[in-house]
Amino acid sequence: MITVESTEKVLEQAIASYSKMPFETAQLYKKYVLNFPIPQGDAEGGTDLEKLRTQIANESRLRFDLYNGKEGTVSSSEFVKVSGKKQNDYREDANAGFEERLGAYVSSRSKNSVEIDIPAGREAKLNFLFLCDSSNAPVQVVANIGDGSRLSLFEWFGSASDARCASTTLHVINAGSRSNVEINMLHNEGLETGVGALNRVSAGEDSVVRMNGIYNGGKLTRSSTFAEASGRGSNLLVNEIVLGNAEQKFDINTFILNSNQQTKAVLKTGAVLKGKSFCILKGYAKVAEHTNGSYSNVEERGLVLDPDARIQPLPDMSIDCKDVAFASHSASTAPLDKEALFYLMSRGIDETKAKRIFVASFLSKYLADIENDIVKEIAISILLDKLDNDRHTPVPKISMQNLWIVPKKR
Amino acid sequence: MNVMKLEIKDLHVEVEDKEVIKGISLNINEGEFHVLMGPNGSGKTTLSRTIMGHTKMKVTKGDILVDGESILKMPTDKRAKLGLFLLFQSPIEIEGLGLLNFLNTAKASLQGNLPFKEFMEEVKNDAKSLHIKEDIIGRSLNYGFSGGEKKKVEVLQMQVLKPKIAILDEPDSGLDVDAVRVVAENVNDYQQRAKAGLLLITHYSRILNYMKPNFVHVMVDGKIVKEGGRDLADQIEKEGYKF
Ligand SMILES: Nc1ncnc2c1ncn2[C@@H]1O[C@H](COP(=O)(O)OP(=O)(O)OP(=O)(O)O)[C@@H](O)[C@H]1O
Ligand SMILES: [Mg+2]
Numbered sequence: 001m002i003t004v005e006s007t008e009k010v011l012e013q014a015i016a017s018y019s020k021m022p023f024e025t026a027q028l029y030k031k032y033v034l035n036f037p038i039p040q041g042d043a044e045g046g047t048d049l050e051k052l053r054t055q056i057a058n059e060s061r062l063r064f065d066l067y068n069g070k071e072g073t074v075s076s077s078e079f080v081k082v083s084g085k086k087q088n089d090y091r092e093d094a095n096a097g098f099e100e101r102l103g104a105y106v107s108s109r110s111k112n113s114v115e116i117d118i119p120a121g122r123e124a125k126l127n128f129l130f131l132c133d134s135s136n137a138p139v140q141v142v143a144n145i146g147d148g149s150r151l152s153l154f155e156w157f158g159s160a161s162d163a164r165c166a167s168t169t170l171h172v173i174n175a176g177s178r179s180n181v182e183i184n185m186l187h188n189e190g191l192e193t194g195v196g197a198l199n200r201v202s203a204g205e206d207s208v209v210r211m212n213g214i215y216n217g218g219k220l221t222r223s224s225t226f227a228e229a230s231g232r233g234s235n236l237l238v239n240e241i242v243l244g245n246a247e248q249k250f251d252i253n254t255f256i257l258n259s260n261q262q263t264k265a266v267l268k269t270g271a272v273l274k275g276k277s278f279c280i281l282k283g284y285a286k287v288a289e290h291t292n293g294s295y296s297n298v299e300e301r302g303l304v305l306d307p308d309a310r311i312q313p314l315p316d317m318s319i320d321c322k323d324v325a326f327a328s329h330s331a332s333t334a335p336l337d338k339e340a341l342f343y344l345m346s347r348g349i350d351e352t353k354a355k356r357i358f359v360a361s362f363l364s365k366y367l368a369d370i371e372n373d374i375v376k377e378i379a380i381s382i383l384l385d386k387l388d389n390d391r392h393t394p395v396p397k398i399s400m401q402n403l404w405i406v407p408k409k410r
Numbered sequence: 411m412n413v414m415k416l417e418i419k420d421l422h423v424e425v426e427d428k429e430v431i432k433g434i435s436l437n438i439n440e441g442e443f444h445v446l447m448g449p450n451g452s453g454k455t456t457l458s459r460t461i462m463g464h465t466k467m468k469v470t471k472g473d474i475l476v477d478g479e480s481i482l483k484m485p486t487d488k489r490a491k492l493g494l495f496l497l498f499q500s501p502i503e504i505e506g507l508g509l510l511n512f513l514n515t516a517k518a519s520l521q522g523n524l525p526f527k528e529f530m531e532e533v534k535n536d537a538k539s540l541h542i543k544e545d546i547i548g549r550s551l552n553y554g555f556s557g558g559e560k561k562k563v564e565v566l567q568m569q570v571l572k573p574k575i576a577i578l579d580e581p582d583s584g585l586d587v588d589a590v591r592v593v594a595e596n597v598n599d600y601q602q603r604a605k606a607g608l609l610l611i612t613h614y615s616r617i618l619n620y621m622k623p624n625f626v627h628v629m630v631d632g633k634i635v636k637e638g639g640r641d642l643a644d645q646i647e648k649e650g651y652k653f
């Protein structure tokens with residue numbers, strides 16, 4: 001079992017580890033930063049959380065094992081504990097890096113600390129709903145997944161369209177040896193909400209860990225993920241989807257680290273940008289010394305659909321081991337492929353539909369990695385709704401009809 | 411019954427400000443089997459893409475008509491709806507687009523929705539007769555397919571989408587001996603069943619050993635320089651394009 005004290009320590013360490021992240025130190029990255037204002041005091045709007053919660057639950061047909069509402073944060077799962085935590089004073093330390101400051105903020109202001117504890121050899125499927133309102137209450141989640149356990153976690157982050165608040169989260173996830181873990185984080189906050197996310201993931205020996213991040217909502221999103229294939233033979237995939245329109249801005253920082261032998265760490269990011277949206281992708285891979293037989297890959301792909309949309313992919317890599325199995329990083333961005341559209345149209349598909357198919361196919365490459373079918377269904381519906389209608393909705397129509405658009409993986 | 415007529419009249423086409431098609435006239439009726447041969451770069455693919463309405467191909471003179479009406483202003487998907495089909499020399503790979511999903515969408519656009527079971531049955535039967543491996547149809551469109559698999563999947567699309575006039579741009583290139591036969595038999599079969607018109611573009615008479623074309627046209631430098639029957643193809647195979 002984890003205790004409140006040990007949780008605090010875990011969080012502290014996680015926050016401190018961000019000071020070593022390349023995003024704080026590398027010159028390349030310093031030029032491209034979106035400033036995320038750490039909130040001071042309460043915000044406005046987004047007051048009717050109960051209504052939003054009911055709508056999301058009805059439309060997704062999901063029973064949420066944890067949600068926040070009038071009664072505070074409520075959990076109904078035997079694996080989840082919500083411990084009240086008193087609100088510390090948050091003092092802005094101007095010398096600390098952004099991640100540390102955000103981490104300290106989340107940690108001190110959060111009213112509840114969520115602990116997931118899956119004992120060895122157990123299996124859990126958990127759905128969480130985190131709605132953000134004017135109180136700006138941050139979320140912190142610490143998950144310990146026991147040896148040989150399975151966890152499929154889905155987190156839906158939302159807020160009302162008019163909520164001028166900050167949705168800030170801190171995750172620390174430890175996957176035990178031989179565990180199989182899928183974490184799905186769907187950011188679908190309203191377009192007036194700021195999104196600040198810190199994720200710390202570590203994969204134990206021979207574990208399989210997938211972290212799927214879907215960034216669809218938010219006015220300005222700044223996420224920093226530090227994912228470590230720490231146990232020998234661990235297999236780690238960070239899979240990110242960004243869909244921006246209007247004036248949305250994203251600064252997605254992801255650091256994958258191979259710190260043991262025979263490990264596999266992969267970062268795949270796909271961003272589709274419309275309108276005047278803007279996205280910075282900082283994907284950094286490090287293969288530590290003495291990690292023979294490691295596999296590391298960073299792949300950033302952008303699809304830019306409108307002339308004023310912009311993307312800045314900055315993949316980078318540092319290989320400190322002489323005997324890696326594979327190490328590569330790449331980036332590409334492109335507009336809609338005219339030849340592909342011609343091909344689709346030559347089969348009788350009209351231009352609008354052909355464009356939609358093309359973009360959906362691009363997204364499918366990333367959606368295909370989501371194992372949880374219900375999450376996949378929700379994600380496709382939300383993304384297609386935004387593409388088709390060129391607007392963001394807190395609760396779009398969710399339909400199983402779209403599920404089969406994701407082809408089998410080769 | 412009305413047969414569909416495709417007429418190409420004194421067609422001139424520019425690509426990137428360069429004239430590639432320099433006055434071509436050709437009539438293809440539903441039910442007829444035409445072959446078009448010509449050296450690399452003579453403009454065969456350009457002609458086929460122009461017929462299908464690729465926006466990069468600029469028609470500077472002449473016309474393309476279907477049943478007497480010009481289709482030059484028609485977008486590509488409308489041309490497909492008239493019953494035209496193009497088998498691509500280099501099919502496009504679209505990772506993430508399931509072949510089945512794509513075919514189903516295309517078929518629904520052309521012929522309205524079909525019950526999914528019926529559609530699946532049809533696709534499976536056609537795939538079988540083309541010796542396409544089962545797992546191919548569950549995968550992304552052309553993505554990572556071998557050259558031969560791509561060509562077979564193009565023929566599969568023709569069979570499922572049922573065009574009235576199909577332009578087949580080198581369906582035999584990149585195919586092994588057995589595959590050429592399988593493709594030829596399937597194309598023959600489709601042509602006879604659907605009474606379709608065909609314009610088959612090829613470099614080799616090999617595929618024609620299994621087929622019975624009515625006309626052979628030879629194109630050099632954007633112009634048709636010779637026309638004849640089946641034997642013209644053999645002559646070219648032996649002697650090259652010396653006219
Ligand atoms: N998109 C394009 N941009 C520039 N030039 C082009 C383009 N498409 C075709 N061309 C040029 O037009 C000419 C004809 O090309 P086309 O592909 O039609 O020949 P082809 O007869 O199909 O040759 P092959 O037998 O090799 O397939 C060539 O000189 C080619 O370089
Ligand atoms: Mg050609």
